[in-house]
Amino acid sequence: MIEVYNAQDADAYVEYMTDNAAEATYRGAVLRDGKEGVRSGLKAMFAQFPQNRADILTSYLMGETVVLHEKVERAPDGDKFEVMSVYTFEGDKVSRVEFIR
Numbered sequence: 001m002i003e004v005y006n007a008q009d010a011d012a013y014v015e016y017m018t019d020n021a022a023e024a025t026y027r028g029a030v031l032r033d034g035k036e037g038v039r040s041g042l043k044a045m046f047a048q049f050p051q052n053r054a055d056i057l058t059s060y061l062m063g064e065t066v067v068l069h070e071k072v073e074r075a076p077d078g079d080k081f082e083v084m085s086v087y088t089f090e091g092d093k094v095s096r097v098e099f100i101r
Contacts, residue, residue, distance in 0.1 A: 001094070002068075006053045010042035018093045026086065026100040051075045057082070064089040 004012040014021075014035045023032040023041070032041035046052060051074070058069040066087040073080045084100040 002054055002056060002070075005042075008042075008046040008050070008052070010039045010046065013042060014039045016094055018090055018095045021093070021095050021097075023097045023099070026084075026098045028098075031099075049074045049078075051078075054083075 001013060001016045004016075017035050017038060019035050021035055021038060022030045023038055024030045032038040052072070054070045054072045056068050056070055060067040066089070068085045068087070070083050070085055071080065072083055081101065086096075086098040086100070087094050088096040088098075
């Protein structure tokens with residue numbers, strides 16, 4: 001998923017998700033709702049930040065949950081930040097991603 005995210009391929013990214021997947025703040029507001037909401041949201045973000053990329057610093061797997069500690073860079077000389085991303089799976093598809101920042 002991170003590979004296609006870094007390639008800014010929103011269409012390939014959402015293929016890893018359930019139809020009703022969501023991206024949200026941790027225990028908070030939904031940022032992108034449904035596969036189509038994630039797709040359109042990512043396309044808008046990639047248009048705004050064409051050099052955006054995420055690098056995984058650490059990863060954890062427990063049951064159907066994956067937690068990634070990521071370093072995100074909007075541009076080589078731009079905004080950089082770290083985020084914890086909590087991926088919840090239903091089978092082999094992501095049903096929810098929550099971001100802790």
